[in-house]
Amino acid sequence: MAIRMIREENEPILRKISKPVKEITPKITELIEDMLDTMYEANGVGLAAPQVGMLKRIVVIDIGEGPVILINPEIVETRGEQTGNEGCLSVPGKMGVVTRPNYAKVNAVDITGQNITVEGEELMARALCHEIDHLDGILYTDKVEGELMDVETDEEE
Numbered sequence: 001m002a003i004r005m006i007r008e009e010n011e012p013i014l015r016k017i018s019k020p021v022k023e024i025t026p027k028i029t030e031l032i033e034d035m036l037d038t039m040y041e042a043n044g045v046g047l048a049a050p051q052v053g054m055l056k057r058i059v060v061i062d063i064g065e066g067p068v069i070l071i072n073p074e075i076v077e078t079r080g081e082q083t084g085n086e087g088c089l090s091v092p093g094k095m096g097v098v099t100r101p102n103y104a105k106v107n108a109v110d111i112t113g114q115n116i117t118v119e120g121e122e123l124m125a126r127a128l129c130h131e132i133d134h135l136d137g138i139l140y141t142d143k144v145e146g147e148l149m150d151v152e153t154d155e156e157e
């Protein structure tokens with residue numbers, strides 16, 4: 001178990017396109033475990049590999065219902081719309097209003113290499129879209145409506 005350093009907004013790596021994972025090697029498994037540790041330590045609900053400096057298409061999410069690990073995730077369906085506050089561990093102390101789909105369905109591979117489908121509404125849909133955006137170098141601050149606001153809590157994505 002290890003906590004990795006979370007990269008912040010101004011770091012160029014957050015703007016790069018992550019590469020698909022070809023094989024789930026012990027190194028990839030270790031990265032995923034470290035990503036979970038890092039996310040929980042920071043009280044986040046999601047973390048993408050580029051946020052810890054690795055340009056791999058891996059996302060971890062836990063909205064309070066247990067960890068979800070997504071390797072090579074692809075959004076295959078979205079529906080509806082939600083507008084609400086969003087934050088990011090790479091943009092500490094800030095939040096802003098972002099409109100996202102209210103439902104998202106994602107195909108991915110899990111840590112054992114099995115194909116999985118994950119779907120979610122509301123917070124889960126928001127987290128899926130936010131984290132998968134990271135794999136394409138997109139930050140929520142690109143999509144924010146109005147100004148970023150200061151936050152006092154640790155509730156960030």
Ligand code: ZN
Binds near residue numbers: 134
């Ligand atoms: Zn983020």
